[in-house]
Amino acid sequence: MMSSPFKTLAWSVLLGVGLLSASIPARADAPAAPKAVANDSQVLRATLDNGLRVVIVRETLSPMVTTQITYLAGGYQTPAGFPGTAHALEHMMFRDSKGMTGAQLNEMTGKMGADNNAFTTNDATQFYFVAPSNYLDLLLRIESTRMDGALLTQQDWQRERGAIEQEVSRDISEPEFLAFEKAEGILYAGTGYAEDPLGTRSSFNKTTAADLQKFYREWYAPNNALLVIVGDVDPQQTLAKVRQLFGQIPQRPLPPREPVKLQPVKPETIASTTPRGTGAVQFMYRMPGMMDKDNAAAQVLLDVLNNARSSLSQLAVQGKVLSTSAQLQPFSHGGIGIVEVDFPKGGNANQAQADLDGVINDLLKNGVPADLVEASKQAEIAQAEFNKNSAVSLASAWSQAIAWMGLKSPEEAEDQIRQVTVADVNRIARQYLKPDERVTVVLTPNQNGQRPPDSGGFGGSESFNSNEKLDAPLPTWAAEKLSKLEMPRWTLSPVDMKLDNGIRLIVQPTRISKTVTVVGHIDNNPKLQEPAGKEGVARLLDSLFDYGSSTLDRDAFHKALDDISASETGGTDFGVAALSDHFDRAMQLLADNELHPALPQQGFNVQQETLARALAGEMQSPQYKMMKALRAGLLPAGDPDLRLPTPDTIGALKLQDVKDYFANTYRPDLTTIVVVGDVTPAQAKATVERYFGQWKAQGAKPDVVSPPVPVNPPGYAVIDNSYASQDQVLMGQILPLNMHNPDRYALQLGNNVLGGNGFASRLMTDIRVKHGYAYGADSGMQFDRSRSVFFVQYGSDPDKVAPVNALIHQNLLAMQTTPIKQSELDNARQYEIRSIPVGVSSINSIARALLNWAWHDEPLDQPMVAAKHYLTLTPEQVQAAFKKYLKPNNLMQVVQGPPPAKH
Numbered sequence: 001m002m003s004s005p006f007k008t009l010a011w012s013v014l015l016g017v018g019l020l021s022a023s024i025p026a027r028a029d030a031p032a033a034p035k036a037v038a039n040d041s042q043v044l045r046a047t048l049d050n051g052l053r054v055v056i057v058r059e060t061l062s063p064m065v066t067t068q069i070t071y072l073a074g075g076y077q078t079p080a081g082f083p084g085t086a087h088a089l090e091h092m093m094f095r096d097s098k099g100m101t102g103a104q105l106n107e108m109t110g111k112m113g114a115d116n117n118a119f120t121t122n123d124a125t126q127f128y129f130v131a132p133s134n135y136l137d138l139l140l141r142i143e144s145t146r147m148d149g150a151l152l153t154q155q156d157w158q159r160e161r162g163a164i165e166q167e168v169s170r171d172i173s174e175p176e177f178l179a180f181e182k183a184e185g186i187l188y189a190g191t192g193y194a195e196d197p198l199g200t201r202s203s204f205n206k207t208t209a210a211d212l213q214k215f216y217r218e219w220y221a222p223n224n225a226l227l228v229i230v231g232d233v234d235p236q237q238t239l240a241k242v243r244q245l246f247g248q249i250p251q252r253p254l255p256p257r258e259p260v261k262l263q264p265v266k267p268e269t270i271a272s273t274t275p276r277g278t279g280a281v282q283f284m285y286r287m288p289g290m291m292d293k294d295n296a297a298a299q300v301l302l303d304v305l306n307n308a309r310s311s312l313s314q315l316a317v318q319g320k321v322l323s324t325s326a327q328l329q330p331f332s333h334g335g336i337g338i339v340e341v342d343f344p345k346g347g348n349a350n351q352a353q354a355d356l357d358g359v360i361n362d363l364l365k366n367g368v369p370a371d372l373v374e375a376s377k378q379a380e381i382a383q384a385e386f387n388k389n390s391a392v393s394l395a396s397a398w399s400q401a402i403a404w405m406g407l408k409s410p411e412e413a414e415d416q417i418r419q420v421t422v423a424d425v426n427r428i429a430r431q432y433l434k435p436d437e438r439v440t441v442v443l444t445p446n447q448n449g450q451r452p453p454d455s456g457g458f459g460g461s462e463s464f465n466s467n468e469k470l471d472a473p474l475p476t477w478a479a480e481k482l483s484k485l486e487m488p489r490w491t492l493s494p495v496d497m498k499l500d501n502g503i504r505l506i507v508q509p510t511r512i513s514k515t516v517t518v519v520g521h522i523d524n525n526p527k528l529q530e531p532a533g534k535e536g537v538a539r540l541l542d543s544l545f546d547y548g549s550s551t552l553d554r555d556a557f558h559k560a561l562d563d564i565s566a567s568e569t570g571g572t573d574f575g576v577a578a579l580s581d582h583f584d585r586a587m588q589l590l591a592d593n594e595l596h597p598a599l600p601q602q603g604f605n606v607q608q609e610t611l612a613r614a615l616a617g618e619m620q621s622p623q624y625k626m627m628k629a630l631r632a633g634l635l636p637a638g639d640p641d642l643r644l645p646t647p648d649t650i651g652a653l654k655l656q657d658v659k660d661y662f663a664n665t666y667r668p669d670l671t672t673i674v675v676v677g678d679v680t681p682a683q684a685k686a687t688v689e690r691y692f693g694q695w696k697a698q699g700a701k702p703d704v705v706s707p708p709v710p711v712n713p714p715g716y717a718v719i720d721n722s723y724a725s726q727d728q729v730l731m732g733q734i735l736p737l738n739m740h741n742p743d744r745y746a747l748q749l750g751n752n753v754l755g756g757n758g759f760a761s762r763l764m765t766d767i768r769v770k771h772g773y774a775y776g777a778d779s780g781m782q783f784d785r786s787r788s789v790f791f792v793q794y795g796s797d798p799d800k801v802a803p804v805n806a807l808i809h810q811n812l813l814a815m816q817t818t819p820i821k822q823s824e825l826d827n828a829r830q831y832e833i834r835s836i837p838v839g840v841s842s843i844n845s846i847a848r849a850l851l852n853w854a855w856h857d858e859p860l861d862q863p864m865v866a867a868k869h870y871l872t873l874t875p876e877q878v879q880a881a882f883k884k885y886l887k888p889n890n891l892m893q894v895v896q897g898p899p900p901a902k903h
Helices: 004-015 085-092 103-112 134-147 154-171 175-187 200-207 209-219 235-246 295-306 311-317 350-367 368-391 393-402 410-418 420-434 476-483 537-547 554-563 578-594 601-618 620-634 646-649 655-665 680-694 744-758 761-769 798-817 822-833 845-854 860-872 874-883
Strands: 035-040 041-046 053-058 063-070 116-119 125-132 225-231 268-274 278-286 323-331 334-344 438-446 495-498 503-509 515-522 567-569 574-581 669-676 715-719 726-735 774-783 788-796 893-894
Touching: 004 515, 035 438, 041 134, 041 235, 053 235, 063 134, 063 393, 063 680, 085 116, 085 125, 085 209, 103 125, 103 134, 103 476, 103 669, 103 822, 103 874, 125 134, 125 393, 125 893, 134 225, 134 235, 134 476, 154 200, 154 209, 154 761, 154 774, 175 278, 175 420, 175 438, 225 235, 225 393, 278 601, 295 311, 295 323, 295 334, 295 368, 295 410, 295 420, 295 515, 311 323, 311 334, 311 350, 311 601, 334 350, 334 601, 350 420, 350 438, 350 715, 368 410, 368 420, 368 515, 368 554, 368 574, 393 410, 495 680, 503 620, 503 680, 503 845, 515 578, 515 845, 537 601, 537 655, 554 578, 567 655, 578 680, 601 646, 601 655, 620 715, 620 726, 620 893, 669 680, 669 845, 726 798, 744 761, 744 774, 744 788, 744 798, 744 822, 744 860, 761 788, 761 798, 774 798, 788 798, 798 874, 822 860, 822 874
Parallel strands: 053 225, 268 438, 503 669, 715 893
Antiparallel strands: 035 041, 041 053, 063 125, 063 225, 116 125, 278 334, 278 438, 323 334, 495 503, 515 574, 515 669, 567 574, 726 788, 726 893, 774 788
16 A cells, blocks of 8 residues: 555556546536446446446456546545545555455455555545456455445554554655655645645544544545446446446535645755665756646656756766656646756765756756657657556556546547647746756765654554454355356467577567567576676676667667657667567667667766766665675575675776677577567567577577575674664575475465465464554565575564564464465465466566566466466475475574664
């Protein structure tokens, strides 16, 4: 469950659509008569009698469906003094409702093989599911139950408050978040946008169940909601089910919405330190909202600044700063534009700010380049086609357009982009990017920080006498539907080919959109392949692919990509995504960059200094130290995987070292390419051969698989983070088996029971639901060709680390000494098997999965192979696997943050 602007940003990037952080005022008057408008055979829109707006889109890439229900109430609508009310209610919607307990919701989610979550933003709260499409009826029943039947008891709130306060504790440990929160308050003082929707400890301490019930009754009404359903469904049948389940929920009068009354902004600088290895200068500006006529021009302006050929990007290309970015955090009736440059630890923040000032001042004086405006517009329009590659991204596009932008469809948003002119972008820049109306944030790296005030002792109770359990009897409307487990329909049928030069080519045609996605991997291992004393040469080489090819310099190369609205990445992990009309040109550019990188001396000099300076700061950061300590605890002394680059090894490199590493490592006989999209296998093969066919391997194949290692001894380390109010905890253990050992399936199934299935797992139930010790706790297993790892991770207050550790140890021993219940095994295998369609439900996930299976020498229907194992495993076999491979007394534990109360 997410709430902060940075959490929202991460979600939007994942979906590949705009930022979900704004809303549209809902109509308080009676809605028009119900109507359904079929734009085409794939899209159905309707408004029910009670005002609920519904959009249903048929998308048949995978037998799955996503539901997104958005309530148009967020941080802006919360009562004065209670900024976290909407966020708290979001959490409580996962607790008990009439006829459905929180435990049943968690179990149903797991049994369906579904993923679900929610997020609260300044203007809206959204709840979403991703599940196999044959369970759509259950998803709709769950959401209709929550819309009209959330119980919101004081007992449940006491349980949930511990978890939400742990979430607050995590976020306020980030200076970056605190700086954004303060800037938000300055830019939008006197409005509902001044307070972040996350909430505070003090606001939650005085919040009661009655407060949440009041907010729920006022805002969680059908006439204040939008339901978007996208997936392999029949639109007319789905609408009939929606009417049946939601149609009887009465509409309610909505409270009046306070208009946004902006006050003048005076320039202000927020100076802070950060534990990160690099510093940042951020210019934050008030921007037009998503419902504003100038929203599209504002988005194009930020895109122009982010373009690889922009004057902002040139600051990093020239080595003046480490990196640059420009992003828009929008609200319905406002927004925050963030333009950022990063500088190294010990670097000159004043000079970085002066360089950024120079870029903005030049833009205001001379205007934006017309060709970058056109490139940005075309990229935004192309993104609309790429949104069709995932039911989730397509649903989010519809949700954003209707609920947050006040439009009728995503196509209207595209039309707004098309109408943007260069004059519009220049006008917006001069209107909003004013130096005397901005907030400047300067974050300077310094390990000696200060914890936020009033941040200790969050949440947690020894026992809530909770009735939460993992085998709760399901509601009758779900029990029969989920009782029978069948193998899912496998929809992939890739064509697998070997080219003459050794490249393995895999092609999966689809017709879901007019796009093609290409991903590739060159099997490699820098820990084994980098010469002694030249650690970091692989990382330095990766940074140089941005400089184009031997035939197209950096600007020409990026312009060529802009001309076809393609995105491309070179390196040992490479790829390109383009509209299918431009597939040939996209592959030509990819091959040119991948096989003939420019590797210019000037670019080498800049990136060498940039990497060395960035690494010097990175090595001092708590996160770096944490991962280094974990690796040191897991691996034996002298292991090649412990080799790490340093500023000295980077500084000693020559351009010839990079060229030699490229020549020795980049080989067609270690390369796999996967092509997914609007292309035939024959067309894909001919195109790949045209541009990659002349690539030849020299010499014998290198060894790229690290040798196996024994189980690690126990270990413990504390990495101080003087900024953190909460401890981040990682536990790990080497597992003495590889990914081709069939015992992995028993371990994977057992881990699903232990901590790998969210709220339907033992760790989450024990640690969060029953005790409120942590916002989340989970376990995982990573199986590889020679080495595998088991891990547990959580975040909690220092005084909760010891009791959480005790619960983890207790649960691990239980997995080894007692067979899991048959009901738990059923839940686990139901999740693992039923979630198979969800795992390959987008073009990107299909491409990445096929690539991963291929270069790891696994079958290209690996999930179905695993499913056959899951069907036959017994509780005793799971117990035996945990007893054989898990060593609870050998866990390596690393704690980052304040020293725990005791160990």
